[in-house]
Amino acid sequence: MNDAASRLPAGRKAEVAAYVNRLGQVTVSALAERFGVSADTIRRDLDQLDSDGQLIRTHGGAMSTSAVPWHDTSLDDRSRLQAAQKDVIGRLTSDLIVDGNVLFINGGTTTLALVPHITERRELIIATNNLSLPPLLNDEICRDLYVIGGHVRISGLVTVGPVSFFSPISDAENEIHVDLAIIGVGAVDTEGPSTSNLDEAAMLGQMARRAQRVAILADTTKHNRRLFASVCDWSHVNYLVTNDRPSGELHEALSDADVEVLVPTHQN
Structure with missing residues (x-):
């Protein structure tokens, strides 16, 4: 010392x-x-x-x-990690959203950081597995809100289950149009985004495949890391939203897949 x-x-x-x-x-x-x-x-x-x-x-x-043992660490504890970076990511992600958009938003503290930056948006339709999200929204921002059902993970206040929507009238699954999937993940590397839970990864992969555009949210502490289960490869992703520009092999992989990296202005 x-x-x-x-x-x-x-x-x-x-x-x-x-x-x-x-x-x-x-x-x-x-x-x-x-x-x-x-x-x-x-x-x-x-x-x-x-x-x-x-x-x-x-x-x-x-x-x-x-x-930090992420599988059983409370949402409050996780929200304190990289709070400033998550706020930057939330602001950058909000620029991808326009009035009337249909959105997938998954669970986690990074996606929750989006909420303060969309208070001026109107007529959004949101489907989410994030149980912390509904109380933060109001009917000026959100026209319709759908919560995806499934197993509830108490520590993270999320549901984990298939991304499906059934009509109570026809008793059949409805095809849905989603403009943008906003997906926070635990790690990103040259292969793509990943998470620690197999069922959650499958769920996020379904979100990505059903959306016109996909934004992966990951601060720099998650760069060049690989967790247990793959969400998708970079060919399914349009944006990586982060607080600092990736370098090395990760940068090359994103460039090869034509993934647009969104970082604060001073990083461009």
Whole structure:
């Protein structure tokens, strides 16, 4: 540890973040001893780093964002990760939406970050498996809202099931027209977007195949990663919406598939 840097709050915070992310999980007392400061000082550092999305504040310590067990981590905890980046992604995605669009929107905190940026949109029709989304919408924004049925995953407040819509009158599945599928995922690499749950991946793949355009939402912490189940390959995707431009092999794969990468203006 650099002794000079440890005496400066900014330098100490950076080192605390790096240390937690290297070890995975650390207690307040261990950090206080490591950095030669009081436990209260470490708690303030951890609160700020949690707010910045650099780690997860836990009872008595902190956890690396990469160590989070996503399958049973609450939506509130996940919403604090990369909050600023998700807001940027939500704003960029909103530019793809016009009045009257029919949308698929899947579950997760990245897609929820879209809501504050579509308050001026009107007459949207939305089909979603995101149980947190309906309370955030109103009848000025959304003309019709359909919730896709299936198994409910409590931790993420999502349903997982087939993307199908049956008419109660004809008792038959209806063909639907969707302008844009907005899909947040856990990872993207040269092969395409992926997620940790096989049934969820199949569901998101159905959303992608039924839509005229597909936007994959993934901040940079999800770049060059691969999870258990593939959603689709890049040939089915029109946009990758992210907070920083991908590089290397991922950039080449997106370019080869003609996927438009949407990033903040200063990244263009």
